[in-house]
Structures are given as structure tokens and as C-alpha cells.
Amino acid sequence: MKISVDGVEYEVAEGRTILQALDDVGVLMNGVDIPHYCWHPKLSIDGSCRLCQVEVEGVPKLQIACNTPVAEGMKIHTQSERVQSAREGVMELLLLNHPLDCPICDQAGECKLQDYAFEYGQQHARTQEPRRAAKKRVDLGPTIVFDQERCILCRRCVRFCREVPGTGELSVFSRGDRSVIETFPGQPLANDYSMNVADICPVGALTTKDFRFKIRVWFLEDVPGVCTGCANGCNVYLGVANNRVYRYVPRRNDAVNQTWLCDPGRLSYKRIGADDRIDHAALQNADGIPVAVPLEEAIAAAAERIRNVVATKGAGAVGLLVSPHATNEDLFVARRFLDAIGSTQAGFAVVRGRGDDLLIKEEKAPNASGARALGFEDAAGLLSRTRGGAVEALVVMGHDVLAAPYAESRDALERVDTLVLLDTHRSPLESIAHVVVPVRHAAEKEGTLTNFAGRVQRVQPAVEPPFEALSEGEALWQIAQALGLPGFDDPYDVRAVSKALAQSVPAFAGLDLDSVPPDGAPLAGAGD
């Protein structure tokens, strides 16, 4: 059906409310400004903040856009004098008891109260009474701190806990202007999604302990990316400043993570700048001790050792144990490496853990689906053949192979002639690897990841590692060049790899780096 908003017509779906309909067509707060606090696209309608009142022609009273169903031919005005004055009224009343402490509030810069007060507020407060004094810095649980004075009682957090994780830790106690958000004694706000309440809190009432006072948000650049904590591939913004990632916040993608992010995933940003990153290449010396070497030397040594194995045992003795943390492009290079050298010994290992019905997937890596789509099988076969002596040179990406299901893999890895490790973080594998090459995290490179449902999503460099590192694809590429393998003559170019992937693997048709839309696209045949 058609509605008109401020004279512009929109085709919208029946059965939706005004805000929902405008959100559906992507113009809400993006062409049509209807400020709102309690309404959230992924929560039930509350209708209580009253800020989204609009004028509907033929209806005498102003109507709340969040709860008013659209009707054919409805004419809506969002900027009329009556609407503006109603907004001013709501803002004045909301600010009545709100502390004027923006300079020391960590929400400053991403506060909807601050934004709307600037737009619709009055210059001077007309209240003379002291503002309501309430509890500051209330510890709601392991992740969240609450400032009662700043709360505007939009109840987004209450609805979130009830409707999304279903844990319902929060509630409004009492009534009237004594209303206050509380937890039940002994039942803190503690669920796998608790930190989302800080994202949806429109003011500085709920903040995460992790990000609190780390940095002012206006110093942060929001770089779109993908969380690598599990196979769900939740879309995030990486908050970056000073070549450092300070936080992940969810980036809305209705096909993947709605507007949410799980806590473990959100905190996985810490892996990027972690102390246990492998920050230099290494070669094992005669005593079995890893010794730091320049990256080129490690690449050359890896190539040399592989060449020897090919010479003595044949190309079929070269194996690749790829990582589901690597990008589709990295894995495609791995596939081409095997083809070029003439081996079929390959597999991938993935760590499994607890999953749920919401976002958290059992596979704790972002690209196992990509590995499968590129023909890699579970590592069990490769490891068993390695144990049996069929593989003598093994390139291992990552250390997922140390996880439980592959527990017996270690002796297989220990017995090979050559173990080349391409990894981001330190692990016991370093001590048995003959060559170690530091590689880039997904937040440090160009590429795409394929989530559990076969959705291909793009990552891009948000930060540059403070040490020399290569993507897994580039590392393999350089080894291939050193080996003189055919097809690796050009310098490594991820875009060229990506184009080749899209052209040669049907599932990835049309999914090269520059063609993947910001919210991703499904593998051919994966559906959406």
C-alpha cells in the first residue's frame, strides 16, 4: 500500500506500523526523521516514551508512529509545528531529572538524549528543584554498570532480556517517578547477550565494563567487519583508534544477527591486539628450539624443506591442514597450491563448543563453510594418513587441530619431516613446528568469510599488525613462488585471487571482494 510522509510517497507493507514501515523501506532516520527512544526494530512495541508522535491527516490527536498501523493513502506529517512542539515537550520532561553530566558521561557522542536535546530541546532548564538523586555505578552483573540517574525508563533493556535471550534479569520496580530498573537479589544480569543492553540503551545509563572510559567515542572510526568468534559471522563495527581495536558493536544485518552480538563474540576483539600474537617468524634450530628469523628467511626455509620432501617422497607427501579462520581467498590459494604441487592431502580442523538457538554456533570459527565449499574435508582423514606415514611435509594453518576431537593428532604432527605453521596466536604447535610464519587476523586483511548458512561476507583491514605478517594466502603464495610452482608468477594480489575464485568455483560466482554487498550474499545454491 502507499502512504505519504511529508509529501513523499512510499510503498509499504500492510500490517506494519508507521515506524516499522519506514524502517522496512530503509528511510527511518535516513531521510525521514522521527526521533524515538522506546521503539527498537527488533523488540516488541512499548509505546511509552511518546517521542515519536506524528500528525496523521484526519486524526485529531497526534499519534505515536511506533504503534499506529499504516493504512492505504495515509498522510503523515513528521515536521509540523504541533509535532515539533510535542517533541520539545517530551524532551523537556525527560531532561527534567536527567543529570547534566555529559562531560563526564561515557555515552557522550553516541547519546540519543544528547542528540535530540540539541535538536528539540530548550536552551534553559525551567526547573528549580534538585534533580532526582539515585544510585550511581550500580553493578548489574559481570558485564554492565548502571547509572539510575541517567535512565529514561524506555525499557528497551527490560524487553531485550525478556524477548531475546529470554533470561529476563531486568525489570522496572515501583511506579510513577519512583520507577527504577532493578535485578532480583542474587540474579545479576548475566547471559550470553548481556552487553547488547548497552548498545540499545539510548542514554548513558547502561555501559559495558569492558569499554567504559577507555576512549571517547568520537575518536573511534567505525570499520565494518565480521565477528570471527563462531560460524555465525555476526556483522560488527570495529571501533578503531591509534591502530587499535577498542570494541566491537553489532552492525545490523537482518539476515544474520539482527542488531545483536553475543558477549563472547563481542569480546573476541581482544584477540586482535592480544599479547599472545605470534609476532615474528621462526625456524627450529638443531636443538629443536625456535629461533626468530626474518619473514623471507622463514618462507625460503619452508619452500626448501617442502622441495626436499617432494624430491624424496613425491608431491603426494605434501599436505595442507587449512584453517577455518582463514578467508575464502586464503583457502582458494591453498586449493591452488595443492593442485599446482600435485597433492590431494588436505583437510581442515575446527574447534567446537556450545551453541544456542540465537546466534552462537557450535563451530568456533568464521569460515568452516568456506573451507567446505572449497572442497576441504574434516582433518580426521588427513591426520590419520599423516600418522600412517603418507604425509611428510605438512603446512598447518592455525592451531584448531590441538582441540579435543583431534586430540590424538599430536603424534601425527610430531612425526612428519616438515611442519610449517602459519598462525596468528601462540600455541604448543610452535614448539614442534620447523617453520613458523606469523599471519594476519581477519581484522587485518582483505577477504571474505562464509558463515554457517553459506553467506559470504567481507572483511577489510581495520588495523595493521605492529609486526611483519602475511595472510595465509599470501604466505602460501610466496612459498609456491619459491617452489616455482606454475600459476604463482604474479605478485600476490588478493583482488586477483578473489576474481579467480569467483570465476573458477561456481559456488562463489559473482562473489568477488568488490561485488559482495555490505550485508553479504549467499553462496550460489545456498539460498538465503
Place this chain on the structure above:
Amino acid sequence: MQKAPFVTSYLTEHAGDDAFATLAGYRARGGWEAARKALTQMSPDDVVNLVKDAGLQGRGGAGFGTGMKWSFMPKAADKPKYLVCNADESEPGSFKDRLLLERAPHQMLEGIVIGAWATGASKTFVYVRGEYAQPADVLQRAIDECYAEGLLGSDVMGTGFAHDVVVTRGAGAYICGEETGLLESLEGKKGQPRKKPPFPAQYGAFGMPTTVNNVETFSHVPHIVKNGPAWFKGFGTEKSPGTTIFGVSGLVQRPGLYELPLGTRLDEIVFQHAGGPLPGRKVRGVIPGGMSMPILPVSQLDVPMANEFLRERKTMLGTGGVMVIDDSVCMVRVACVVTYFFRDESCGQCTQCREGTGWLHKIVQRIERGAGSREDIDILLDVCGKMEGQTICAFADAAAWPVQGLLRHFREDFEAHVEHGKCPFPQSFEL
């Protein structure tokens, strides 16, 4: 409490008789015959039309047409339908429903059964305010009698019609008198009014189609069925037929209940029936319909008590709670009591109501203390304007109207406070 109003009519003529609260006593006065007539001789539509023709308006405060409300109930029998009897009488100055519950419970129950027949409801929840524990007990006894005598249950009066009545007690929250706040409370939740749509006739108690009527409203119904619309219209005004029970309180000689036709003049109620002011005092103003309704000054009491007339004076009949204020009383102090009440009772959902009721009270207190300014008086009106007509339910309006009324007619009291820094009424009740 008095056993019967000082002036009675059809609703209360037998209220003074203790036996009237029992099934036997009620039957001896012709009780339950109207329900028999409705269930055996009339179709549900006949009943709805009869009540529409009679022009019965809800007596809970809003005055919406009862027959019209019943007709909103869906006809389909695909899911259970419910009636709710709003016995959450909490409007300050109102105490008529308490009398009807305690002294005439069967009259209301009979009205409920007729309403249930008309709307196809299988169950009625009578939501009684928590403080009315004793009226609730009386009502429960009457219900038990009805079950024992086949007037409620699976086969009402042998007609095959099934109807149950459940008494639910509230727990002290004015907002549960608002019909959707009541429904929330009935469902075991905080009594916070629901946003509309959906409306109760589609999605009411426990998600089922529901109609909510007040105690007195149901109590009129048997009389209408028994005597017909023409008889009913013989009471009251053309637009507001029937009687109602006025509760007179405050500073008059004879506070109490009076059952009088709608349209009875307010000055007649105050000066004749209730005996006028206390010795040596003069009436200053009268709140005509419970605390939510704007006050009228003594010069404007020559108004018939029916909405079509009261509206012209910017007030309403409300629940018919007539509060009389005399010349010893400062209206700023009245405003303090009024704004305290609404601040205390706001459910806290909507911004304007939660914050506005608190702000109104703070400003009025400041003026009362003698620390207010002329600007404060204007801010009061401005805040009222911001609260009115912009919230989920009418509570914010109900909080704004009395303040507007006091400032419309008694602004001089507020000005005296801000100008002289003290109260000009030394005899006024202390806060």
C-alpha cells in the same frame, strides 16, 4: 457507611434492607426476573439494542454508551469472550460502587448475567479494588448463592447458557481503574495501561474479546430490561438518561450518597440535598465528578449534572463524586493534595505522565511554601498542556485537568502565595 442513600430511586430503594444483599431478599423484591426475561424471551441482539435504545451511558467516568460498547464484541464464538466488571472504584470523592457491592450485589450480578447473554461472554471477572476486602466478601457470598441456585454456572436458570463469575481483588493502584490497566492487573501483572490498538473488544483479558463495564452500569441493566427504554428515559436528561448515585463529600452539612436523575442541578445537590455549607462558612468551589474533573466556582453551580451541560463549563460528570470546598480552604493546598495524588498513582510508563505529575507537584509545593514565582504559575499550565492528550491512557489528562480548573477559577490564591510568600487562608487544613 450509610445503609442507603439519603435520596433513593430504583437502584437503591431497597438498599437499606439488609436482606436485599441476600438472594432470598433480592428475589422477594422481584430480583432475577429481568435476567430470566432476557435469557428466555430475548435474543442477545435484542438485549444490546434495548440497552442502546435506553441510552445507558457508562457510570465509571467516561460515559461511553453501554449498548454501543457491547455491540463492539465480535459475534463469532470461535474463542471465549469475557466481561469484566470494574469495581476498582478509586477516584477520590467516589464511593457509590462500594454501596452497590455491599448492599445490592445481586442487582449487579443480574446485570452481569444479562450483559453476558448479550455479548456471548462465558465468564465475568469482577475486579474489586484491594482495599474493598469486605465488599468483596459480600459479593463472593452472593455469587456462591447464585451458583447454589443455578443462577450462575453451566446452566443458568435452566436455559443452557453457561456463565461463571470470578472475583479478583486488586492491591492498591488507582491506575487499575483504567480499563486496560485493569486487564493487565487481572492477568497478574503491573497495572500499566495497554497501548491501543488493539482494543479490548478484540484483544482484552487474557487476549480474548472483552468488554469492561462499571458496577453501577451493570446495576442499571436489570431495570432497563424489566421496565423498557422509555421508562429509563423518564429519568435524567434527553442525552443523559437514568439516575446516578452522587457521592457528596467535603465541607457540607450532610455528606453522603444521593441517587438522583442525571441532570439534577449541582447547586440543588450541594445546597438542598446535602444541606449547604457548615455553619458560618460559604461554599467556594465544587469538584463535580471526582478528583480528575475540573472544579467549578460557586458562581457556576447552576449547572445540570450531565455531560452535555458540564462540558460547556469545561468540566465533566466523571464518577459523580461531588467534593465541596468552602471559604476556609486555600486552593493552592487543594492543588497540593491533587498533584500529590496523581504523582503517587502515575504508573510511570509514559514520559509526560511520569515526569509531568512529579513536576506539577514540585511546583505547586514551591508555590505553597511561598517560594514560587509568577512564572511558575505559567509553567504549571504549560506542563498541563504537555501532558494532555499525549499518553497511552487518560491518566495524564486526569492529572492535568484539575490543575487547569483550579488555575482557571482560583488563580488569585496562587498569585497571593507568590506575591506575599504565604498562604492567605489561615484556617485552611494543614498539609
Place this chain on the structure above:
Amino acid sequence: MVISAETRAAIDAEIAKYPKRRGALLPALHLVQKQTGWISPETAQELAAIFEIHPIEVMEVVTFYNMFYDRPQGRHHVYVCTNLPCSLRGARDLLKEIEQHLGIESGETTPDGRITLGHEECLGACAWAPMLRIGAQYHENLDVETAKRLLDELK
């Protein structure tokens, strides 16, 4: 267990009256308070289990309504109505006299735990002001002496 078998049976009888279990929450809170005087966190957890809801949903209800208590109360509740009709007829003076008589302020409990005193909004006894209620019992048309005598009779 806080909730007695007898109270539990009464709660179950209430639950049977409602199309959804939770409809009986307010009746259940009344019943439990009759037994225990107030709703402790432990009681709230027991009720939450009965009603298949989160304990916090019990407490949000308790804190919303005036007649439910989230802390221990005196053996008797004495409430003076101080709304307008009662205030016009001396309710506030009555409340002050009672405060003096009991040596506590409205909202407090006597040190011996005998009486919790409060003031309340309109109780629907406007024509018979001033008034107070002791538990479920209304006492209307009060003078100060009668009120004091009523309080003194409370054990």
C-alpha cells in the same frame, strides 16, 4: 519452603479460576501475605516457580501495588486516608495525632512491631471522613479519642 501447604492449596484453587495461570498472581500474593506478612525474595522465588515466571516478575508486581510489601511489616496495618475529602475534614490532624500517639511517623513501624502506620489515597469513605483502615476493617467518622482507643486495642 515459606509457603505453607494450606496457602499452596488456596493458591491452586485460585489458579483454577483463570484461563492463564498467572491471572492468579495477585490473589496468590494476598494469600501469601496473609500467611507471612510480606514477600521476601525467597517467597518470590517460590511464587515464581508456581507461576512459571521469573522471580523478578513477582517483585515488579509487588513493588507496583501499595498493598504488597517487600519488607517486613508490623502485625497491624493502620492507614489514614489523607486524600482531599478526608483532608477537608481533619484527616491530616488525625494522622499527626496518631503519629504522636504511636511515636512514629507515617511509613514507619512501632519498635515493638505492633503497628505499621501509613497514609493512603482515597479509600471510598469520603462522606464519613476522617477515617482509617486497620487491615481490611474500615473505621469511619472518627474523632481523635476513638482512633487512639482503636489503636490501643491492637495487640
